[in-house]
């Protein structure tokens with residue numbers, strides 16, 4: 043069998059742009075998403091939410107609501123248990139408030155009724171008595187010792203004594219002698235930045251359909267990035283056993299990290315339990331904005347020293363992140379990623395997490411990294427301008443490469459940063475002169491990539507076709523990629539393979555679809571499951587031929603004698619082996635289970651040309667190119683799609699998107715009208731160039747590609763805007779009023 | 791509130807349904823008729839996921855009352871293909887990877903078809919402005935625009 047010689051391997055199917063198996067269902071409207079499922083006699087579930095940013099819940103009176111005709115169940119925090127595990131306990135309290143409402147939109151009660159009208163009336167009839175408390179929504183204000191306390195006693199041991207009560211986490215990374223490094227610099231720039239919280243903005247709101255029988259058996263259909271995670275959390279919160287709850291993932295209408303936790307699922311199950319009927323909950327967009335997502339809001343200080351020649355002598359950053367009203371450690375990822383693109387002798391990053399009266403943060407594409415890298419890449423750009431250096435040359439000079447001790451500890455193996463930077467430098471985009479009024483921004487991006495727990499079954503059907511069963515919701519074409527890898531390894535045509543996504547009862551545990559792990563880890567497990575099936579097929583053939591199993595090898599979809607000594611036998615194809623499998627020992631299947639590591643880090647570089655209307659502050663993106671290392675692009679269409687989609691989310695973050703809170707702590711823009719994500723007419727083409735520097739940790743060299751694309755746009759756009767208006771921008775988003783203010787302030 | 795009976799044509803077939811006076815056309819299509827192709831992304835007219843045509847006009851079905859559809863001809867994503875024969879736009883979205891998660895796709899297909907029915911040879915800019923009411927969070931729109939233009943070219947040469 044071929045070794046993992048991906049460097050030289052000639053692929054027959056990997057890298058082709060095959061049709062995706064779920065495609066026709068999705069262009070004809072047949073595909074079933076979270077809200078598209080119904081059950082006979084199902085009830086409508088709705089959730090009542092706190093209008094206050096911070097309030098003690100003194101009393102909830104549901105009696106009037108319960109008396110409304112058609113209302114079948116009402117639940118409050120009192121109905122749910124708090125699991126021992128701290129992370130699960132936080133999810134439980136986030137799903138339904140207990141003693142305090144911690145942010146505007148925090149769930150306080152829920153109803154199930156026979157009609158939407160009755161459910162709505164019931165929500166109005168629930169009486170909640172609040173004692174409104176002082177609140178805080180700004181990360182810097184929340185860090186102050188006298189700030190209103192969001193939750194008491196949540197600080198981890200990592201937090202030194204004397205910090206404010208809202209500070210829950212502290213971390214530090216780096217190496218080398220900072221002082222000596224800064225002493226060697228010809229120029230030092232130190233700046234502070236702020237980035238707004240943004241929402242993942244998936245177009246499909248959270249939706250689920252739950253049933254729970256009197257015997258405790260429950261079924262749940264929902265849009266999620268991980269059905270096993272949903273099972274674990276719901277079983278924990280409801281105090282039922284995992285085996286009693288079967289979770290089926292619907293087609294998913296976007297997630298970007300925002301569907302890696304639960305919000306409504308335990309509520310629907312509890313309503314189903316109380317009412318004895320199926321209950322469907324579909325969030326409104328307003329609820330999605332107020333109570334799900336968003337990413338962290340941040341405040342970051344960066345200091346970098348550089349020689350005249352452009353070598354970075356030292357880099358330091360302090361990051362203050364807030365993921366809302368519950369503790370989290372996203373700042374770890376920001377602090378680790380901040381300087382990952384650079385080969386540095388002296389680097390130090392310090393991170394803090396701070397509680398605010400905002401919704402509980404959910405992961406958002408490369409969580410924590412875009413903000414940190416934005417701040418670092420802004421300062422690098424300012425140094426390039428000050429020292430009159432080419433921004434790509436400086437990045438090439440300082441680029442992390444194989445053997446570099448990364449700013450967060452590990453030493454890099456084969457990485458694609460240098461190749462990516464050089465591709466950008468050589469690209470026509472970088473070499474096209476700018477017209478008057480236009481400017482160009484550059485930024486690097488980085489993501490760690492994950493592997494994780496994965497389980498795949500691969501069945502050889504008796505007609506010679508193949509079924510792959512995997513456990514990760516397909517968020518952007520992964521079934522096609524998984525089928526491609528199975529087809530490649532087995533040597534059968536792509537269209538003989540069908541990949542399906544199992545419910546939690548049909549396959550072992552799989553981690554959620556996140557961290558750009560699916561094509562890497564599920565792909566790896568699929569290849570290994572195919573090899574397991576191949577081994578079994580070779581065994582069957584060895585028996586038929588009466589030779590040793592080792593004397594049979596697999597090539598081009600068939601078993602062959604492994605050499606002249608093995609004997610002369612005509613090859614047996616997979617189809618032939620499958621057809622007689624009942625006579626040779628029964629059905630044939632391959633399996634693989636792994637907690638995968640070796641995901642292989644990912645780097646990207648973005649180029650952005652734009653112009654700024656100095657009268658209105660409006661920015662127009664004119665040209666945009668994404669360069670990214672994919673290791674090996676299994677399905678180039680969907681690799682490009684990830685690069686383009688990530689870039690545009692980043693552009694939205696840079697220019698428009700933000701959570702805006704009023705003085706009363708209420709979210710002012712909980713809708714797509716006022717929280718403006720990019721639309722088609724805002725954008726130019728997004729050009730892409732895929733680099734392929736094989737990942738040593740995957741049999742085909744694959745690296746995850748989903749996250750990195752959102753990282754560089756923040757600084758690429760900000761650097762271009764800063765150059766266009768000749769004022770360094772320090773805050774995201776760069777909405778027209780903010781840009782106008784910067785221009786006016788500079789004019790004096 | 792008492793229910794209202796509505797007689798319409800949906801994708802060429804005569805259909806009667808009953809609805810509440812305050813029920814949106816989107817809810818009636820999805821909940822009463824089982825046509826779940828149109829999606830609710832916002833319910834406030836800002837995302838276009840619920841796009842359908844009413845007497846040939848592109849509308850957000852979340853903003854229209856079901857009762858207003860009396861006597862109207864409604865077109866939804868389910869009516870774009872003829873049996874198993876895909877419309878060139880549908881095939882083009884598959885060929886050009888014009889979808890990732892696909893939840894915006896029904897609305898975008900309905901909107902793009904309405905554009906090409908009026909203007910068979912749009913510029914990229916015209917496509918981008920026509921589709922400005924249809925949010926897609928996955929693709930960055932690049933492949934969507936290519937898919938629409940490729941379908942348009944194919945339809946012009948057909």
Ligand code: FES
Nearest residue numbers: 832833835838852
């Ligand atoms: S659901 Fe109608 S426009 Fe968004």
Ligand code: FES
Nearest residue numbers: 890894926927928
């Ligand atoms: S493909 Fe996911 S929103 Fe457009």
